[in-house]
Amino acid sequence: MKVSIIVAVSKNNVIGTKAGDIPWELPKDLKHFRDTTHGFPCIIGRISLEAFGDLLPNRFNIIVSSKKEFINIREKIAINLPEYETGITEKGAQYVIVKSVKEAVDYAKDILKTDLVYICGGKGIYEDSQQYSHELIITDVDVHIEENDVVIYNPFPSNDERNKWKVVNQIHHPKDHQNNLDFSITYYVKNEEILIDYKVENQN
Template sequence: MTPAGKTVTMVAAVAENGVIGLAGKIPWHLPEDFAHFKATTSGHILILGRTTHEGIGRPLPDRTTIVLTRDPEWHAEGVLVRPDILGALELADTLDGEVMIGGGAAVYDAAMPYADVQIISEVHAAPEGDTHYPAYKPEKWRETARERREGFDIVTLERVFACG
């Protein structure tokens, strides 16, 4: 959760071998998954790393984008900038919408301790890659939904909070 208690949702497409990227690109082409990402994140706050944002090439429409970068001189039109995940989550608390984490790997890794939900497109492939989704303890997450699609499943995981 964010410092003020907003739900934090990680949205990612992950291959069977954990790959999410190769040389700054997604190593598969699944238009239906791109449509799912758009539908899931539209109208919300999207937190991205600088490299991921630059790979997209522009702010995505109908989303408030916060870009993480340690470069204090970096800026881009149409996005907000913060140096770290805590700063981004604190800023997100002041904005309208849910908090969506859209990558890349370092941003997913930094956000994992704050994530309440993971919406993972499990891609039915094991491509070569140089970027991987961060490891997490499956026992700390409960699958609450699964939708089978052509070439991938959309899986929703919710964090399990121990009581007592």
């Protein structure tokens, strides 16, 4: 099973605010997120789910949390989950609640038997899953966020980590009337010898 991280970051590695907002509006990048993840299981942290405001439709939502009830942060209303730990909502979004990223990845592999799972944030989920990940899809937003209460995820905290990844594709999106910032989407894959280690490790 391939594990793929999908994230948008500012120049100073901000992914959102502690209040749950994403400090830019790029409909084209949201479409990229929707189109890329459509139909695949998505692993999501509790605060990101509450910031999205609802489960992601047309995907199996694997929610990482110690809680069982969730609130739409903006509207301050409960996110309606009909069953306790796993189920399907009226809108047809499937979900399961698990306690760790490892449990989430195992669920995707062993229960859903998917070929591909997306890691959809936030910070702790990205950081804990990077060791299992085969692909990084990073939207680099051409903005520096100055706010204080921000959430930071640096995919490449060291040269060692950066050297594990090679760029396989990059698409630049200049700003336009609906997307007021330039951004680039870069696809990285983990270098092959590290992928082999990953598979061997998981066969034991």
